[in-house]
Amino acid sequence: MAKEITPRSENYSQWYLDIVKKAGLAENSAVRGSMVIKPYGYAIWENIKEDLDRRFKETGHQNAYFPLFIPKSFLSKEADHVEGFAKECAVVTHHRLMNNPDGSGVVVDPSAKLEEELIVRPTSETIIWNTYKNWIKSYRDLPLLINQWANVVRWEMRTRPFLRTAEFLWQEGHTAHATKEEAIQEAKQMHDVYADFAESVMAMPVIKGSKSESERFAGALDTFTIEAMMQDGKALQAGTSHFLGQNFAKAFEVKFLNNENKEEFVWATSWGVSTRLVGALIMTHSDDDGLVLPPKLAPIQVVIVPIPKPNEKILEVANGITTKLKSKGISVKIDIDDKKRPGFKFAEYEMMGVPIRLGIGMRDLDKGVVEVARRDTKEKNAIPLANIEDYIENLLVEIQDNLFQKALNFRKERTSYVDTFEEFKNVLEDKGGFIYAHWDGTAETEEKIKELTKATIRCIPLDAKDEKGVDMISGKPSKNRVLFAKAY
């Protein structure tokens, strides 16, 4: 076979890399840790972006764009923030190149050294809050609800396509509010937007919760997260929304006059998701035959394969179906390539995760049917041509639901509740996945568990029921269980 994928059971991370490569999503570039997102992979990101952008606008946000470069001094203004990002910043020190006198090519012109170095943004809080200082004077200027679609750079030690790259695409929302309550409400609202998007569009079930202090965003008072389970049982943080308190307002002196003419610092949030979501999508649904995409994000929702190759009658039927599907907003591709045989195309579109494939051949047409193959279950059925567009429309919905249910069932099977550390270690070893256990709320036990098992607290679930228990390590009392897992 031309394009074999390493089975998940054999080597999960190789399987992931094979899919990224063979489905044509991305490839490594000439730049360390940076990938080229290829057209098919970018089309998925565009679909993610389009849906999220609509949701942001529906919740009152506007898009804007801030500079890629941040003056170095800005990073020093918020202590926790700089500590979190300092170790992974790309720094611009010069602005000119010159021919090397020895003729060996270009070198940095030493006379073009910058007065103050520029940092390539690892996130934009600092440059944005420095700007907000000028935009906010009165309570009438609030709330300020801005989102930015951008690239950021974090110089990571080890990278993987989509999951962690030195440069990545994301959106970052940065909002300013008059009150603490309103800011917390905003952070929670965007947390909900992410969770709903993950579940209803990506068909990826997530656990909503807040981060423990040690896992919090650098500079945040509270970080809300959505955590998804990948097919190897590991957790992936898929989106975060932060309540930043007045930390950045104080660091950048962003004050407003309230309606009593008193000066106050504003309250802030920031929230983001990245191209990591494409990686999450892959690791949630795909199988050993390739990518599996939820219909709502698939660049091609239906592919029509003439069997064995296009002829006038087949194309007439295919075009008829296409017109009807397109009028329902369904994206369709007719593969008219007559150099490749059907079997090849079948495998190819399965690799690409196209949700529905229609096989149209004379043998079926004589009986008034076409073959409908669904990617998620691999089922094939002969479906009458009459009103096939309704059948397909419904099937897309069914596939979307099925993918979500399948992922949800998988998560249920791989979720455990344990009370002792012995049990915790055993479950982690044998079964992996998510583990709910009691925790005394201290960083010490959290750190100890991480040291001993590599598992971390993914979140303190929002819907955690009150349940008295004792911490597995310290034996101290606990009011509810928190979510542990090994994570990406």
Next chain:
RNA sequence: CGGGGUAUAGCGCAGUCCGGUUAGCGCACCUGCUUUGGGAGCAGGGGGCCGUAGGUUCGAAUCCUACUACCCCGACCA
């Protein structure tokens, strides 16, 4: 950044240990014919500064040094 591995055509590999004329194979690609309901067959053909830079040698894919990238395992992280 630490430990281990790899780098030869677009992809996957052999050749490297033990240096020797023109560097092979499979897939992919091009041409032609025959095919065509799950990755077609035959015939012919194109494609390589052997990761990069130095060094040793009459001669380097092969030996030595450095660098870079990728993979696996850690530490860090969305």
